[in-house]
Amino acid sequence: MYSNKGAILIIYTGGTIGMIKDHKTNTLKPFDFSEIEKKVPEIKGFGYNIASVSLYPLVDSSNINIKSWIKIAKIIELNYSKYDGFVVLHGTDTMAYSASALSFMLENLEKPVIFTGSQLPIGTLRTDGKENLITAIEIAAAKLNGTSIVPEVCIYFENKLYRGNRTTKQSSKHFNAFISDNYPPLALAGINIDYNFSAIFYPSKKNKLKVNTVFNDNVLIIKLFPGFTENYFSEILQLPKLKGIILETFGSGNAPTIKWFIKILKKAIDNEIIVLNITQCDTGGTDMGKYETSRELLNIGVTNGADMTTEAALTKLMYLIGKKLPYSELKNELQHSIRGEMS
Numbered sequence: 001m002y003s004n005k006g007a008i009l010i011i012y013t014g015g016t017i018g019m020i021k022d023h024k025t026n027t028l029k030p031f032d033f034s035e036i037e038k039k040v041p042e043i044k045g046f047g048y049n050i051a052s053v054s055l056y057p058l059v060d061s062s063n064i065n066i067k068s069w070i071k072i073a074k075i076i077e078l079n080y081s082k083y084d085g086f087v088v089l090h091g092t093d094t095m096a097y098s099a100s101a102l103s104f105m106l107e108n109l110e111k112p113v114i115f116t117g118s119q120l121p122i123g124t125l126r127t128d129g130k131e132n133l134i135t136a137i138e139i140a141a142a143k144l145n146g147t148s149i150v151p152e153v154c155i156y157f158e159n160k161l162y163r164g165n166r167t168t169k170q171s172s173k174h175f176n177a178f179i180s181d182n183y184p185p186l187a188l189a190g191i192n193i194d195y196n197f198s199a200i201f202y203p204s205k206k207n208k209l210k211v212n213t214v215f216n217d218n219v220l221i222i223k224l225f226p227g228f229t230e231n232y233f234s235e236i237l238q239l240p241k242l243k244g245i246i247l248e249t250f251g252s253g254n255a256p257t258i259k260w261f262i263k264i265l266k267k268a269i270d271n272e273i274i275v276l277n278i279t280q281c282d283t284g285g286t287d288m289g290k291y292e293t294s295r296e297l298l299n300i301g302v303t304n305g306a307d308m309t310t311e312a313a314l315t316k317l318m319y320l321i322g323k324k325l326p327y328s329e330l331k332n333e334l335q336h337s338i339r340g341e342m343s
Helices: 033-037 043-047 067-078 095-105 130-140 230-236 260-268 294-301 312-320 327-334
Strands: 006-013 021-022 028-029 049-054 085-089 113-116 153-155 159-164 186-187 192-195 219-223 245-251 274-279
Touching: 006 033, 006 067, 006 130, 021 033, 033 049, 043 130, 043 186, 049 113, 085 130, 095 113, 095 153, 095 312, 130 153, 130 192, 186 274, 219 230, 219 312, 219 327, 230 260, 245 312, 260 274, 260 294, 274 327, 312 327
Parallel strands: 006 049, 006 085, 085 113, 113 153, 219 245, 245 274
Antiparallel strands: 021 028, 153 159, 159 186, 186 192
């Protein structure tokens, strides 16, 4: 039996959705989310118990960092027993990074954590923020036979619900700002909300929520391009304290076969620096060994990132390095799905 009665906590981190126009200064300013039902009276019709909390200070999404993720995770942990679901309002620019990070931080999650935001402020006439917020709240509260329908960290935007760690931002100007090329939507919102139950992850057994807050930020993303030089590459991999790199390669995981490039990578791997290979392409993933231009990477011990997004690969690497696993175990964990982030 479907149910939509529940208690929802809105967590406002900052971003476009929470802005209204100050008619005195003609600029945008954050509004008070404790009065959200006055600004968006439609949500009263749900009959939910809705509360809100804001990060202090509010953070533009371009300034989001590990400390911000920890704050969000701690708010959820502190309020986990009080609410049926959580809606995180966040700027769009780094939303996919934050949703990916939270998916790894929140272990044994059994309640929805729905990230959403908007391309236009909620105080403007054509805002996409109202629909995004209203539907995100409805999804966060939705239950079937007393169990949350979507017990995952997700992003809801422009009629689609995505697994957070499968999502990336695709547009800076369209309302359909996000895409999940390698995994289907978890729900589509039209006249009804149609859930894709087979795509949703349901825990096999109930365990207490565990919040992991130790991330290691000694990692880099390196995007390969035609013409990069030996000095450039060598200097990067000699940075002190470096623990891992995300190597964004061509096509299905291909890279130059020139000797100096392979030699530098092998030296890094011999020094137990993780080199995680993901594709620059929007769709598909890496398949090392398929072509000669990726076979050498496989032979020297580069780790296969399969079809992970850059956002998921980065936050997963930070999370697993933070666990201080033995190098071989770390490599193994990176190549297996732990939160549905890879196929």
